[in-house]
Every structure is written in C-alpha cells, then in structure tokens.
Amino acid sequence: MAFSIVMTGASRGIGRVAAERILERAADAHLVVAGRESTTAKVAAELSAGGRAVSHVAVDLGSMASVREAAAEIGRRLDGGELPPLRGFVGNAGIQHTDALTESADGFEATFAVNVLANHLFLRLLEGRLTAPARVVITVSDTHFGDFRHNLGMVPAPVWQAPEALARTGAFPKPNSTAAGRTAYSTSKLAAIYLVHEYARRLPEGIEVIAYNPGFVPGTDLARNADAVSRFAMRRLLPAMTVTPLATDLASAGRNLGDVVTGAIAAPSGSYVDRDHVAPSSQESYDPAREAELWDVAERLTAVESLDR
Template sequence: MPSTIVMTGAGRGIGRVAAERILRESADIHLLVVARGSSGARLATELGTGGHTVSYVTADLCSLQSVRSAADEIRERLENDQLPPLRGFVGNAGIQYTNALTESPEGFESTFAVNVLANHLFIRRLEAHFIHPARIVITVSDTHFGDFRHNLGMVPGPAWNTPDTLARPAAFPDPHTTTAGRTAYSTSKLAAIHLVHEYARRLPTGIDVIAYNPGFVPGTDLARNADPVSRFAMRRILPALTLTPFATSRTAAGGHLADLVVGTTTAPTGSYVDRAHVARSSAESYDPRRERELWDAAERLTAAHTA
C-alpha cells in the first residue's frame, strides 16, 4: 500500500544516499523531504527523477515556529488525502557549531534546538497521523560515549546538565570555543537517545522509534561551520579512514539508514542500531529519571508551538 515517509536531512551526506536508496527499493513510498528555503523544490525534483514520488515542505529546523508550520502543512495534506498514509519519520538532520552561543529565533542554543527540539516537535505534531505499523528513526552519534574508541579524540564527551540549562546558550565552559560547540553536539546526541527511550515508553503500540548511529562518517557537511583546516581534513584527509574499521563511508552509512527506515533491518522499539546491528548505547544513556525529566522539559519548551 502506498505510504508517506517524512525525512529531514535528505539533501546531502548519508541522508541523500538513504533517500535515493529508499526510493529505489520501495516503489510504493512517497518521500516528503523537509528542506530549508528554495532547496526543497530542487531536491524533490532531483530525487523524483525516474518516476519516484517525492514532495517537500519548507522549514528552518532551528526555528520551532518554522517546524510547527511545516508539521501542520504535512498534517493538512494527510487529512486532505493529498498524501498517502504516514508510515515513517526520519530525523536525520543535525548541526554542529564552533561555539555554544549560537541562538535560535526562540532563544534556545541552536545545536539543542535542531538536534533535539525540532525532532520532538515533529514527532508530537505528527503522532496522531501515523498508521500502524510505523517507524521513527532518529540519527544520533557514537560521540555520546565520550571515549577515544568512539570519537577518535575529535569530539569531547557529553556534559549533562538540567535540560533547561542545556537548551540555552552558554551551557558549557568557555562557550565561545570550538570545544564547547562540540560538547554541545555530543550532549545533544545523548539527549536524543534519552528521548528515544522515553518515546518507546509513551508512543502507542505500533509506532516504533529507533536511534541510528552511522559511526564516524568523514566527507559529510557536518563540519561546515568549522575552521578551514578542520573542513579540509573532514573532506579531503579523513575519508581515508573509511578503509579501516574506524570510519564508515557515506554510501554504507546511508544504506544502513535506508534499511532501518524501511524495515529491512529488524530492531525493536527503543533500540540503538550501530550501523547495521542492534547494540547497546553508552551506560550513561540508560537513565529513566533523566529521560522523564528531558521529556517534561521538551514538552514545556515546545508548548507554545503544540497548542
């Protein structure tokens, strides 16, 4: 039966690979991409080449008002039968800044706004429109482990604090530094895993939610806000690591994501999938008290856009 999958972060990197593979291998999928500015129309046209069914909505994921508008447009299309039933959401978009001071339009720290609150608002606005079975996949990162094995010494481990503190600029020491920006990133990915656990408890049976870790994938645009040397290394030097077990190529990571989205990779709700296999996330990521606290904060921080 035809169905819709909504996807953020489909324009480049592993998301682009995943989107192309989903469409290539699932002829009955209508892929709705969420993209910024004028890029949505171009992306839908490119992905729709060959007869694939692709549409788009425009959103700036840093702005909760923009996310709310996009989610409501999707809801309206579903209710008016302009889209086939909703069966999936892929929160693949992510951002990393060179500081922990960048502020969203609503005053949130932008890493937290994009990597945590935007996904939460999309899920909550679309929740009632999923048909069963449905699958939600949130792209996370093994930087949340905080050790050399998982981050190769490039990204500091997470530094947890109260959600209200993490959601605001200057949550970390020396907030103007790249170290603080990268700490904000790893902490936001830990927060995303916490919320996946809480979603699994709260979402209705038949809506599965999974955290996906692609591993270290050099050659993507995640470091687009970094200094010139770091950008050069990510794009030109570090891709050589994909020939070793320490990194994953964009093709492999995107393929793994697509397989998880369409259900080729089996994974129970609430699980953490490391590349192609269900695995354990960090010991720190399993904390029901912290997860409930984060859920409550996410509900409160997005409340103005859910009424």
C-alpha cells in the same frame, strides 16, 4: 498500498543516499523531504526522477514556529488526500557549531534546538497521524560514548546538565570555543537517545522508534561551520579512514539509514542501531530519570501541551 515518510536532512550527505535507498527499497513510499525551501525543492525534483513519489515541505528546524507550520502543512496534505497515510518519520538533520553561544530563532542554544527540540516537536505534531505499522528513526552519534574509541579524540564527551541549562547558550566552559561547540553536539546526541527511550515507552503500539548511529563519517557537511583546517581534514584527509573499522564511508552510512527506515535492518522499538546492527548505546544513555526530566522540559520548551492536537 502507498504510504508516506517524512524525512529531514535528505538534501546532502548520508541523508541524500538514504533517501535514494528508501525509494529503491519501498516502491510504494511517498517521500516528503522537509528542509529549507532553497534546497529541498531541487532535491525533491531530483529524487522524483523516473516517476518516484517525492514532494517537499519547507521548514527551518531552528525555528519552532516553522516546525509547527511544516507539520500543519503535512497534516493538510494528509487530510486532503494529497499524501497517502503516514507511516514514517526520519529525523536525520543535525548541526554542529564552533561555539556554544549561537542562538536559534527562539533563543535556544542552536545545536540543542535543531538536534533535540525540533525533532521532538516535529514528531509530537505528527504522532497522532502516524498509521501503524510505522517506524520513527532519529539519527544520533557514537560521540555520546565520550571515549577515544568512539570519538577518536576529536569530540569531547557529553556533559549532562539540567535540560533547561542545556537548552540555553553558555552551558559549557569556555562557551566561545570549538570544544564547547563540540561538547554541545555530543550532549545533544545523548539527549536524542534519552528521548528515543522515552518515545518507545509512550508511542502507541505498532509505532516503533529507533536511534540510528552512522558511525564516524568523514566527508559530510556536518563540519561546515568549522575552521578551514578542520573542513579540509574532514573532506580530504579523514575519508581515508573508511578503510579501517574506525570510520564509515558515506555511501554505506546512507544505505544503512535507509535500511533501518524501511525495516530491512530489524530493530525493536527503543533500540540503538550501530551502523548495521542493534547494539547497546553507552551506559550513561540508559537513565529513566533523565529521560523523564528531558521529556518534561522538551514538552514545555516546545509548548506541546498548549497545542490543539
């Protein structure tokens, strides 16, 4: 029976590979790619080759108003029968900036806005439309461990603070530095894991939520806002590390994400999938008090409680 999966971050990198994998493994899936109009329309057309069911919806994940509009549009298509029942949401889009001063359209720190708040709002708006059995997958990062083995010395460890502070610019020392931008990134991925744990407690029975870590994947566009030297290293030098256990090649990371989404990689709700298997996330990532506090702040900042759901 046909069903829909909504996916952000499907236009490039591991997301593009994952989208292909989902359509390959789930022949009945209608994939809705959500992203900027300038790219997702083209991606949807390419993915639909051979008669596969793919459509797109425009969204700017840096704008909470745009996320609301996209969710409402998906709802209209579901209600009108244009889309089959919704059984999946993939929050794969992510951003990393070279400072901790960049603001989103709503005045939030941009990394936190896209990597945490946009996923939260999108999922909360679509939650009531998910039909069990359903699976939600949020792409996270092993940078949240904060040690050399996971970060290779390239990304500082997360620095947890009150969520209200993390949502605003200037939360970290030397906020105009690349180090602060990367700290904002690792901290946002820790926050995403906290929310996955909270979703697992709150989502209805039959709706699973998984945190997926692709590992260090050189060659993606995540560092597109970095300096020229860093971009060159990511695209030309560091891909050689994929022959070691320290990194994952783009194709494998994308296939693994697709397999998590389709259930080919089994994982209980609330779990952390490290590449292709369930594993513990960092010790710091298990903190019910932080999870509950972050949930409350994310609800308030995205005005979920004021929406007619």
